[in-house]
Amino acid sequence: MSAEATLLDAVHAALRDALLSDRRVFLLGEDIGHFGGAFGVTKGLWEEFGDERVYDTPICEEGFVGAAIGAAWMGERPVVELQFADFVSCPFDAIVTVAAKTHWRSGIALPLVIRAPFGGGVRGGPFHSQCPEGWFAGEPGLKVVCPGSVADAYGLLRSAIEDDDPVLFFEHKALYRRLRGELPEESHRVPLGRAAVARAGSEATIVTYAAGVDLALRATDGLDVEVLDLRTVWPFDEAAILESVGRTSKVLVLQEAQRSSGVAGLLFSFLSREAFELLDAAPVLVAPPDTPVPFAPELEDAFLPDAARVRAAVEELLEY
Amino acid sequence: MEPAVDDPGVPLETRLELFRLVLLQRLAEERVMALYRQGRISGSVYTGRGQEAVGAGAGLALGPEDVVAPLNRELACHLARGVTVAHVFRNFLGKATGPTRGRDGNMHFGVPEKNVFPLVSMLGDLVPLTVGAALAFKRRGEPRVALTFFGDGAMSTGDVHEGLGLAGVLDVPVVFVIQSNHYAYSTPTERQMRVTDIAARVEGGWGIPCARVDGTDAVAVYAAALLAVERARLGRGPQALVATTLRGHGHAAHDGATYVPEELRARYGDPVERLAARLRADGLGEDEVERRRHAAADEVAAALAEAEAAPAPDPATLEHGVWASPL
Numbered sequence: 001m002s003a004e005a006t007l008l009d010a011v012h013a014a015l016r017d018a019l020l021s022d023r024r025v026f027l028l029g030e031d032i033g034h035f036g037g038a039f040g041v042t043k044g045l046w047e048e049f050g051d052e053r054v055y056d057t058p059i060c061e062e063g064f065v066g067a068a069i070g071a072a073w074m075g076e077r078p079v080v081e082l083q084f085a086d087f088v089s090c091p092f093d094a095i096v097t098v099a100a101k102t103h104w105r106s107g108i109a110l111p112l113v114i115r116a117p118f119g120g121g122v123r124g125g126p127f128h129s130q131c132p133e134g135w136f137a138g139e140p141g142l143k144v145v146c147p148g149s150v151a152d153a154y155g156l157l158r159s160a161i162e163d164d165d166p167v168l169f170f171e172h173k174a175l176y177r178r179l180r181g182e183l184p185e186e187s188h189r190v191p192l193g194r195a196a197v198a199r200a201g202s203e204a205t206i207v208t209y210a211a212g213v214d215l216a217l218r219a220t221d222g223l224d225v226e227v228l229d230l231r232t233v234w235p236f237d238e239a240a241i242l243e244s245v246g247r248t249s250k251v252l253v254l255q256e257a258q259r260s261s262g263v264a265g266l267l268f269s270f271l272s273r274e275a276f277e278l279l280d281a282a283p284v285l286v287a288p289p290d291t292p293v294p295f296a297p298e299l300e301d302a303f304l305p306d307a308a309r310v311r312a313a314v315e316e317l318l319e320y
Numbered sequence: 321m322e323p324a325v326d327d328p329g330v331p332l333e334t335r336l337e338l339f340r341l342v343l344l345q346r347l348a349e350e351r352v353m354a355l356y357r358q359g360r361i362s363g364s365v366y367t368g369r370g371q372e373a374v375g376a377g378a379g380l381a382l383g384p385e386d387v388v389a390p391l392n393r394e395l396a397c398h399l400a401r402g403v404t405v406a407h408v409f410r411n412f413l414g415k416a417t418g419p420t421r422g423r424d425g426n427m428h429f430g431v432p433e434k435n436v437f438p439l440v441s442m443l444g445d446l447v448p449l450t451v452g453a454a455l456a457f458k459r460r461g462e463p464r465v466a467l468t469f470f471g472d473g474a475m476s477t478g479d480v481h482e483g484l485g486l487a488g489v490l491d492v493p494v495v496f497v498i499q500s501n502h503y504a505y506s507t508p509t510e511r512q513m514r515v516t517d518i519a520a521r522v523e524g525g526w527g528i529p530c531a532r533v534d535g536t537d538a539v540a541v542y543a544a545a546l547l548a549v550e551r552a553r554l555g556r557g558p559q560a561l562v563a564t565t566l567r568g569h570g571h572a573a574h575d576g577a578t579y580v581p582e583e584l585r586a587r588y589g590d591p592v593e594r595l596a597a598r599l600r601a602d603g604l605g606e607d608e609v610e611r612r613r614h615a616a617a618d619e620v621a622a623a624l625a626e627a628e629a630a631p632a633p634d635p636a637t638l639e640h641g642v643w644a645s646p647l
Binding site for chain 1: 387419420423424428429430431432437438440441442445446447448449450451452453454455456457459466478479482483485486489490641642643644645647
């Protein structure tokens with residue numbers, strides 16, 4: 001395909017190719033069939049693959065996430081769509097109680113993927129804009145993936161579907177149609193648990209993920225700053241962080257989750273334990289304040305990190 | 321003691337197997353309670369005393385390829401699936417060779433090779449899960465059934481509501497066995513729900529056929545469960561049955577259940593003795609009944625000795641198996 005593919009196209013293509021290549025893969029979610037999903041990610045898949053591959057469900061996140069777990073127990077590879085990541089609070093119990101702990105307790109692998117659009121910038125307000133990855137990061141038995149590029153969205157989702165553990169796959173809704181790139185070949189896979197250098201640099205490292213990647217690249221245009229895209233935020237790539245910070249000696253964590261949520265706390269804990277002697281300056285955090293996500297444009301713009309704030313924080317760090 | 325029913329569809333061989341299962345649960349749980357009071361089992365202990373017939377009957381009604389997610393009152397269901405009493409004891413004792421390798425205790429275990437899913441404490445969670453297992457069978461065209469249990473208490477959870485709803489619209493081969501045992505911990509059923517006719521709720525609210533059965537009658541439970549399982553297997557959608565019992569012990573070992581009135585206890589027969597009476601009425605001599613009691617006691621004693629000799633888990637293995645494919 002052309003360089004005009006969007007991140008949404010990449011997710012769609014990954015789902016379609018997974019459905020084509022593996023009979024065990026099926027999709028489960030609200031309005032994902034004939035309607036094509038709240039964001040249109042699954043548009044056309046029900047028509048192409050039919051009722052036994054693309055299931056519309058009642059409004060029951062606990063129910064259909066629980067059912068996906070049961071199907072995974074039987075060796076299927078269900079891919080669940082939550083209409084918005086905010087609704088992951090509903091099946092939280094099924095994810096944390098059952099999906100996360102079953103392999104450790106009983107050796108039963110549960111290969112399922114829970115896809116959910118997350119993040120702000122679309123004036124969604126407190127219940128359609130959250131970044132809930134931090135609710136799951138740190139939870140033994142789960143994997144949490146947040147793609148930040150078109151090619152990674154494809155490659156990470158294919159890897160997540162082929163993985164034997166429960167994977168939470170958060171797609172930033174503001175990137176769905178904004179990010180563009182070349183759609184990779186069908187064989188393209190991005191390994192889970194591996195970060196990527198989105199842009200090499202030598203004077204500081206920005207550790208970020210999802211929408212933070214594009215934001216960091218834009219904000220530091222012209223600066224000799226490395227942007228490290230975590231891609232998998234739990235368990236995150238410790239070696240890649242140490243390698244980059246070891247070269248740059250300065251680190252800034254950028255996330256769209258509130259400053260006390262997301263993965264910043266885990267990253268700072270890791271940096272203070274493992275990178276203290278590599279650093280020439282105290283690590284910096286750019287993240288929203290500890291409030292719910294607001295609705296009014298004036299408030300949401302004040303809440304979300306923007307290029308100017310990231311630029312200012314990076315420049316201050318570089319001058320340290 | 322009123323004997324269990326003389327259902328012509330349940331042959332003597334099956335009645336004898338049910339008797340073996342309820343005896344083993346009864347005797348194994350009596351050992352577990354004793355060990356707990358002696359401080360030889362840590363944590364907590366839940367038993368299914370008075371409810372043994374439900375797990376035994378439903379477990380035995382399943383075919384070899386069917387799958388089940390039992391709770392902690394259904395030890396006999398595990399045994400019906402071929403799990404050994406020693407394996408059960410190894411879990412209570414937290415042994416390295418037990419089903420959870422010391423990672424979880426009491427009845428919190430599954431046995432994957434016997435198609436038994438491990439229970440979680442959050443009631444209701446296993447209902448949607450079992451629906452999903454049944455969905456897998458339906459998708460693949462396999463003549464298999466998934467069965468789970470829940471109680472009158474769990475009827476109040478959203479998971480049960482969502483699971484029953486999903487089972488109906490997906491029209492999957494799933495069987496729900498509802499243990500209505502009067503109390504959810506200390507809360508009586510009438511404080512749990514306004515409409516206490518659970519079968520009427522399941523049929524009227526979720527459109528799932530729901531039989532009513534005396535849960536202290538192992539023959540009746542088996543017959544009702546077999547009918548439900550075979551209907552589900554034939555593609556007639558989700559099935560349910562409500563087995564009415566009275567929890568014989570408290571919620572857990574620490575709970576004396578003093579809130580259960582004596583007159584209520586007097587209304588319930590002992591499932592083990594009701595089945596023994598049935599077998600005597602079937603022509604089994606008293607010596608044969610006693611021989612079976614002794615055989616079960618011997619099996620439990622041998623299983624306990626085997627389990628106690630098993631090694632404790634090695635702390636070095638603590639972090640093993642958190643992920644199926646670690647990164």
